[in-house]
């Protein structure tokens with residue numbers, strides 16, 4: 001919960017403190033995670049996308065759901081707990097610190113479900129939300145294409161209406177978890193290419209539909225996380241369309257605003273930093289003023305990212321429309337991840353290059369952080385235009 005700080009100069013200061021109920025929730029959750037997760041459980045040991053990581057997350061998420069801790073922030077009628085945005089965020093922080101044991105299902109609860117709640121028909125909500133709230137399904141995100149990453153509005157996957165159905169053809173790339181997913185939240189062009197972002201629609205595609213071919217891509221972030229998705233004459237009923245035809249861009253904008261701060265990366269980076277400090281202390285490096293300065297800078301970046309993300313969550317808790325602050329928060333998280341990754345390489349030297357060591361894991365995390373959910377450079381462009389009001393280059 002955020003509260004306005006004492007602000008004698010009217011500078012819009014704010015301080016954040018959890019309500020008693022949210023603080024008690026965090027403490028229960030930490031105890032639960034200590035019991036449920038084996039000692040040392042973390043993404044760095046199992047590998048994101050590995051079978052052991054994915055299998056674990058399936059069981060773990062069902063346990064979480066049974067406690068009412070998977071979708072506490074959703075409305076009760078859709079399987080939620082009717083709690084606020086802060087409780088969901090506390091969950092995100094604690095999960096991310098532990099390597100995100102919800103696996104791909106963090107996307108379900110963070111942005112897939114909220115998009116269905118806002119734009120879905122009653123039929124879509126009744127069919128698709130309860131399995132998410134029970135922890136029974138995996139969703140993936142089919143946005144990027146080979147020639148449409150940053151320039152997402154250039155996507156070419158087509159959906160053509162035939163009677164009551166749509167027929168999909170095209171290719172997606174970098175589709176995390178598509179190899180395990182049941183559904184894809186997919187963007188396709190229903191208008192002409194010249195319509196740009198005004199000719200795009202969202203489809204809720206069951207991945208077992210004939211004509212869907214998922215192929216693995218080796219990546220730097222984990223054993224098996226990336227995939228390509230080939231769609232050849234994939235026929236789906238009109239009920240798979242989310243929202244209105246050609247109006248998918250509004251849904252995308254909202255979805256990305258949730259996604260940008262969905263992974264509280266600073267929380268994990270700060271823990272890695274603590275581990276690095278222990279390592280440096282043992283190695284006798286922590287008395288070096290240069291090393292101390294690097295630690296100070298990295299810690300400050302983690303804290304700045306935390307507070308900037310809290311401002312975004314505060315907007316959400318007050319039911320305001322997503323604002324450009326999300327770009328700032330995400331850029332700050334990337335800076336924090338990178339500062340900790342660079343520090344690990346600097347102080348640990350070749351030890352940080354050992355595969356799946358904390359240094360290696362942090363370095364890979366920081367690489368992905370600057371690309372996934374929109375690249376860092378593009379966030380800077382958006383900040384310059386929308387927050388600093390600089391002219392478009």
Ligand SMILES: Cc1cc2nc3c(=O)[nH]c(=O)nc-3n(C[C@H](O)[C@H](O)[C@H](O)COP(=O)(O)OP(=O)(O)OC[C@H]3O[C@@H](n4cnc5c(N)ncnc54)[C@H](O)[C@@H]3O)c2cc1C
Nearest residue numbers: 141142143144149150174175176368371372373374375377
């Ligand atoms: C870990 C991870 C998971 C991902 N998961 C998914 C997923 O599940 N589903 C999905 O759809 N996609 C996913 N992606 C893809 C991701 O969304 C894209 O990689 C991203 O949007 C960038 O697109 P691109 O790779 O085509 O790079 P490009 O758009 O080709 O950009 C290449 C480089 O050029 C820079 N650049 C491009 N345009 C500009 C500009 N105007 N100004 C300044 N610099 C610019 C970019 O910053 C970047 O550094 C994932 C990516 C990663 C790393």
